Amino acid sequence: MDTHLLMIGVAVMVGLIxxxxxxxxxxxxxxxxxLVPVxxxxxxxxSRDISGM
Known part of the structure; x- marks a missing residue:
């Protein structure tokens, strides 16, 4: 009985892995x-923007 439980536990662990x-x-x-640089x-x-008006 203990061997069966051990094998089931090993099978569950292998399945999870x-x-x-x-x-x-x-x-x-x-x-x-x-990411692509844009x-x-x-x-x-x-010239109007540079003079500040």
């Missing part, structure tokens, strides 16, 4: 979003 490993692999295989071009200043 397998589930955790498969979730980790699936997460790593999913494409990760990458340049902001400011409009050219007019």
């Amino acid at each position: 397998g589930i955790a490993a498969s979730r980790d692999l699936l997460r790593r295989m999913r494409p990760q979003p990458r 340049r902001i071009e400011r409009p050219a200043r007019r």
Whole structure:
């Protein structure tokens, strides 16, 4: 009887480890979003803006 409980416990532990490993692999295989630098071009200043009026 103790052997059966031990084997059930080992099977449950192996199953939990397998589930955790498969979730980790699936997460790593999913494409990760990458940050893309965006340049902001400011409009050219007019002579009126420079003089302060």
